[in-house]
Structure formats: structure tokens, C-alpha cells
Amino acid sequence: xxxxxxxxxxxxxxxxxxxxxxxxxxxxxxxxxxxxxxxxxxxxxxxxxxxxxxxxxxxxxxxxxxxxxxxxxxxxxxxxxxxxxxxxxxxxxxxxxxxxxxxxxxxxxxxxxxxxxxxxxxxxxxxxxxxxxxxxxxxxxxxxxxxxxxxxxxxxxxxxxxxxxxxxxxxxxxxxxxxxxxxxxxxxxxxxxxxxxxxxxxxxxxxxxxxxxxxxxxxxxxxxxxxxxxxxxxxxxxxxxxxxxxxxxxxxxxxxxxxxxxxxxxxxxxxxxxxxxxxxxxxxxxx
Numbered sequence: 001x002x003x004x005x006x007x008x009x010x011x012x013x014x015x016x017x018x019x020x021x022x023x024x025x026x027x028x029x030x031x032x033x034x035x036x037x038x039x040x041x042x043x044x045x046x047x048x049x050x051x052x053x054x055x056x057x058x059x060x061x062x063x064x065x066x067x068x069x070x071x072x073x074x075x076x077x078x079x080x081x082x083x084x085x086x087x088x089x090x091x092x093x094x095x096x097x098x099x100x101x102x103x104x105x106x107x108x109x110x111x112x113x114x115x116x117x118x119x120x121x122x123x124x125x126x127x128x129x130x131x132x133x134x135x136x137x138x139x140x141x142x143x144x145x146x147x148x149x150x151x152x153x154x155x156x157x158x159x160x161x162x163x164x165x166x167x168x169x170x171x172x173x174x175x176x177x178x179x180x181x182x183x184x185x186x187x188x189x190x191x192x193x194x195x196x197x198x199x200x201x202x203x204x205x206x207x208x209x210x211x212x213x214x215x216x217x218x219x220x221x222x223x224x225x226x227x228x229x230x231x232x233x234x235x236x237x238x239x240x241x242x243x244x245x246x247x248x249x250x251x252x253x254x255x256x257x258x259x260x261x262x263x264x265x266x267x268x269x270x271x272x273x274x275x276x277x278x279x280x281x282x283x284x285x286x287x
Contacts, residue, residue, distance in 0.1 A: 006238030010246040013231040018253035020223025027216040033087030034197050035204040040216050044224035045191030048184035060181035072189040078166030079190030085159035092152030095258035100274040101156035106244035108164030131280030138273035167240050174236040183229040
């Protein structure tokens with residue numbers, strides 16, 4: 001029962017993230033990636049603070065310093081560093097060309113689990129990893145053919161590595177912190193971490209247009225509140241090695257939405273890479 005519920009929650013989080021990706025892409029048309037992320041994290045952090053107050057969970061800030069530090073690190077790697085690379089890649093390459101690369105985060109998550117938690121690797125995991133690597137190579141060649149900015153590809157490659165660090169730390173913390181508190185702490189600490197950029201980008205955030213405010217507020221609620229909470233809950237139930245690959249279905253949804261709603265031109269090799277990446281993470285998750 002827990003496995004079925006955990007997988008279902010991971011799938012719902014994937015739909016939330018995919019929808020949020022489209023809204024973020026719309027909000028980035030006239031904004032810098034950092035300015036958009038500041039607004040997004042402040043909205044989500046405020047929602048969780050209010051939730052903590054209403055539900056009596058402000059005691060989360062009284063947890064042992066070690067746990068709070070790990071939650072802070074997870075939040076910064078996930079929502080500040082990882083999303084910094086992700087937003088820059090989205091702005092440079094678009095949704096359909098970014099998500100096949102960033103969908104490799106389950107592979108990195110499992111790699112860290114093997115290296116630091118001593119998990120054994122099954123042949124099925126190796127095959128899945130090879131497919132994911134092939135997916136990256138195919139997408140990279142497609143980008144070269146289209147003369148796309150190479151820096152965008154590098155940003156897209158670094159984003160999932162940062163996310164995977166955040167996810168592994170999050171799985172460790174699920175044993176000590178309730179799901180709602182953990183989701184909220186990671187988001188609030190992410191907002192605190194990105195405040196470092198506020199002096200430089202504050203004016204840009206204040207002068208946002210109504211359409212940008214609307215799209216990024218929707219992205220915050222769907223991606224950072226609903227999607228993130230459900231993903232934390234899923235990890236607590238079934239573990240990161242299962243929840244992360246299942247949630248990786250979000251690239252398919254995001255890419256299709258980008259073609260349908262944002263008029264991004266589809267590329268055969270990009271969809272080939274997308275299919276390989278998804279098959280790879282499915283093999284990994286069912287090992």
C-alpha cells in the first residue's frame with residue numbers, strides 16, 4: 001500500500017513540476033533567471049511559513065542545529081544552486097531541449113546512494129544508466145546541429161547533479177523530520193539562501209509585470225509547494241531511488257506542453273533522447 005501511494009504521489013508531483021516548468025518559461029521571457037527564482041522562492045517560502053503558523057508547526061525551527069543545517073544545505077542545493085542552472089538553461093534552450101538533460105537527476109541520486117550509502121548496483125541499473133548517458137549524447141548532438149548555446153547545455157547538465165545532492169540529503173532527513181516540516185524548512189531556507197542576490201536583483205523583482213507575477217506565482221504553488229511536498233512525502237514512503245526515477249516522467253509532460261502551448265519546434269533527436277532517458281530511469285527504478 002505504501003509503495004502504491006508513494007509512486008502515485010511521485011507521479012502527481014511530476015505533473016505539478018511539468019506544469020510549473022511551462023509557467024516558469026513564460027515568466028522568464030522578460031526576467032533574469034535569478035530575479036524570477038527570488039520571487040518564486042519568496043512566494044513559496046511565505047506560503048509554508050503561513051502554513052507552519054496555522055498548523056502549529058513553528059516548532060520546526062527548534063530542531064537540533066545539525067538537522068537544520070542539513071535541511072538548509074538541501075534547500076540551497078535544490079532551489080538555489082540547482083534551479084540557478086535550470087533557469088539559465090530554460091532561458092537559453094527552451095523547455096523541450098532542457099528537460100531531457102535535467103531528467104537525469106535520478107541517475108545521480110542513485111550514484112550518490114551507491115558511493116555514500118553502500119548500496120549495490122544491479123545489472124538493470126547499469127543498463128538504465130547507459131541509456132541515460134546515450135540520451136544526453138543524442139540531445140547534445142541535436143543542440144550542436146542547431147547551433148544552440150553550449151553554455152545552456154552545461155547549465156542543464158549541472159542542474160540535476162545539484163538536485164541529486166539535495167534529494168539524498170532529503171531522504172536522510174525524512175527519518176527525523178515530519179514531511180510537512182521538512183518540505184517547509186527546505187523551501188524557507190532556500191528563500192533565505194537566495195536572499196544573497198537580492199541587493200543586485202531586488203529592483204528587477206519589484207518592477208515585475210502582472211503577467212510575470214501571475215505566471216511565477218502559479219509556478220511557485222504548483223512546483224515548490226504542491227509538487228515539492230508530495231515528492232518529500234513520496235521519498236518518505238518509498239525512498240529516493242524509487243521516487244526520483246518515477247517523478248522523472250515530468251520531462252515528457254513538459255516537452256509536450258512546450259510544443260503545444262509555447263510553440264517550441266520539436267526535434268526528432270531530442271524526443272529520441274527523451275524516450276531513452278525515461279526508459280533508463282524506469283529500468284533503474286524497477287531494479
